[in-house]
Amino acid sequence: MSDYAYSVGVADFEQKVLAASRSVPVVVDFWAEWCQPCRILKPILEKLAREYGGRFILAKVNSDENQELAAAYGVRGIPAVKAFVDGEMVDEFTGALPERQVRDFIERLMPSPAETLRQQAAEARHHGNDAAALELLQQAVALDPKCETAQLDLAELLLDEGALDEAQHAVEAAAQTEDPKHKARAEALTARLHLAVNADGADIPALERTLAENPADLETRLQLGNALALAHDYRGACEQLLEIVKRDRKWNDEAGRKTLLALFNLLGANPQYDDLVREFRVGLARTLN
Secondary structure (H helix, E strand, O other): OEOOEEEOOOOOHHHHHHHHHHOOOEEEEEEOOOOHHHHHHHHHHHHHHHHHOOOOEEEEEEOOOOHHHHHHOOOOOOOEEEEEEOOEEEEEEEOOOOHHHHHHHHHOOOOOHHHHHHHHHHHHHHOOOHHHHHHHHHHHHHHOOOOHHHHHHHHHHHHHHOOHHHHHHHHHHHOOOOOHHHHHHHHHHHHHHHHHHHHOOOOHHHHHHHHHHOOOOHHHHHHHHHHHHHOOOHHHHHHHHHHHHHHOOOHHHHHHHHHHHHHHHHHOOOHHHHHHHHHHHHHHHHHHO
16 A cells, blocks of 8 residues: 555545545546456556556455445446546446556546646635736646636636636637536626626716616616626625516516526526525516516
C-alpha cells in the first residue's frame, strides 16, 4: 500500500473514492483472492499508480468482502476496473488487459492542459487574485475552446467584473453546450447577462420615483425589475415583472413573462431560492390562465 494505492470497503468508499475523485481521478479495482486474472492485473495497476505519483489514486476493493459495493456498481466479472471523476463513474473495463491498454485507460482520465489551467484559475480566484484567474481562463479557452467548464468559469468571472461586452461573447460560447451537467449553469449565466445588460447603470430610486408617478409605465417597470435583480433583490424583481404580465401580458413581445422566466433560470441554480421561484411560477401560471 502507498499514498497512491489503498484498500477500500463499504465504510470508506464514499470518502476515499467518491469524495476523493473530486480532486483527482480514482481507479477502483474490484478483485478477489481466488481470481487468477486479478493477480495479473494488480501489479500493473500498482506500478502505474507509483509511476503517476498521485495524478490518480488506485482504490482496491475485495469484491468477496464487499458484495454490496460490487452489486451497486454492476460487477459481474473480475477483475473489474471502474474510474471515478467528480464523484461519478466515467469509464470501466473488465479483465486483465495488457499494460499498454491499461495505461491508455488511465491517460484518458487525466485532465487536459486546459482543465489544469482552469483549476489554477479557480485557486487564484479563491485567493482573491481575479486578474490572474482571468488570464489563466483566457489561456485555457484559447488552448481548448471545447473545455466547457473553462468557458463557463470565464463567462462568470467576466460578469462578476462587469465586462459585459466580453462576457456576452463568453456566455454565448458557453451556451452552446449540450452537456446536461453544464446546461443549467449556462442558462443561469445567460439570464444573468440579460439582466446586467438591461440594468447597466440603472438608478433604482429614480426608477421607483418615475413609476410612482406613472404606474402604467411598463418600460420603467421592466428596467426596475432588471435593476432589482442585478442588485439581488429577487423578490422585488419578480414582483415588478409579474406586474407587467398582469397589466399587459403581450407588451413588448411578452417582455415581462420572458424576463421573469430568465430570472427563474438564474435562481434555479441556487436551491435557497426554490420557494421564491415556486411562488412566482404559480403566480405567473394563475395570471396567464
